[in-house]
Amino acid sequence: MQFTSEQRLDDGVLEREFTLGEIPGILWTPASATAPAPLILIGHPGGLHKMYPRLVARARHSAEYGFAAATIELPGSGDRPRFATAEQARADLHRALEAGEPVDEEIVDRLVLPLVERAVPEWQAALDALLSLPEIGGPVGYSGGVIAIGVRLAVVEPRISAAVLFAGSFVPRTTFEEARQVTIPLHVLLQWDDEGNDRQAALDLFDAFGTKEKTLHANLGGHTGVPQFEGDAAARFFTRHLS
């Protein structure tokens, strides 16, 4: 892990860009940290540059609650090399959406599963590197992004103690089976009137999660209209489980 830039934001949060091999990432640590800080891994749909304003807002909000936050670029997104299977699936998806056709499960599998297979070990490698820093302690939470990645991480990565998941992306069939194996506390956000999202699939996924500590928060406002107070609710969830 190589730090490539460093700046102090106006609220005192330290923002450092890094590379982990060929993967770019960003780490934010709170100004006031005296002890090693618990860490939140910030998921996103891909494209660090484009997503930066929202990512830094989430990181600064986490810092107010005493959490460090980190994110890495997804495979095939941003400046990272594309991979052919995902590009083909993405083209097929757009074709189906433009034609107003239902999105075939097989397209979702081709789109999401290779991404999960590649992204999860990268998040784990990032976690190795981040937890070796003296200013990062743990426990670790995972928040948002592609829900199939969050579910897989919750199942395979024992260092993740709690997760906030956003039910707003396509869910491969196998993710429902993996969901039954999740035992960590979950806080699931659902935008009730998200037209691009299958509400029933989101409710079925919430039902499938094996954990006894799961909360669903549903709101109006469309795909990107998560109400501001939900940021506080997520931070309080992490405070309950990572402190």
Added chain:
Amino acid sequence: MQFTSEQRLDDGVLEREFTLGEIPGILWTPASATAPAPLILIGHPGGLHKMYPRLVARARHSAEYGFAAATIELPGSGDRPRFATAEQARADLHRALEAGEPVDEEIVDRLVLPLVERAVPEWQAALDALLSLPEIGGPVGYSGGVIAIGVRLAVVEPRISAAVLFAGSFVPRTTFEEARQVTIPLHVLLQWDDEGNDRQAALDLFDAFGTKEKTLHANLGGHTGVPQFEGDAAARFFTRHLS
């Protein structure tokens, strides 16, 4: 409105029992109130004495956030005279439940609608009396209890500015139609694994509410197992809308 007893609880909350005509009720005001306090009407399934421990806990919790709280006995519950239609419907309901039969919509209508018809004007009369007290200001929130009463109050009583509803009781068909007319902010609690509750009906009711500001919080824990952190979430909802 006649106060019949008064005691100061150990956290300084003033608890006063009252009667409003033949209806018994309880008013709690926060110790620290310097200005007239906003008011939360605390709904319940009936039976003030039996419910007292849970009611006083909710009132004390509301007082921590600066709210006064009040409740009245439901028609036909506690020490109040029974009425024949509801008693007959209750007997029919228990017979259906014991026989493991699905509960007929017609039984739900006979059970709940006469209760709504009687209870809503009583809550409104209580509101008249409570808002005439110098220590109570407003705005007013309604919280919990029989959901059909909460929905009707949200529609017909303009002095109620926000409501927390518990999706845990039988919903008459007409309540779904009334739900479309609700325009105040709503915070709906659903116990996901409540075996005595029809989860799909609760989700359908949440979908039906006409308000743009509605949030659903679903948790595990069975009918009476609402997690403690939901008390804080409800208080923060009221703080956003009654302050």
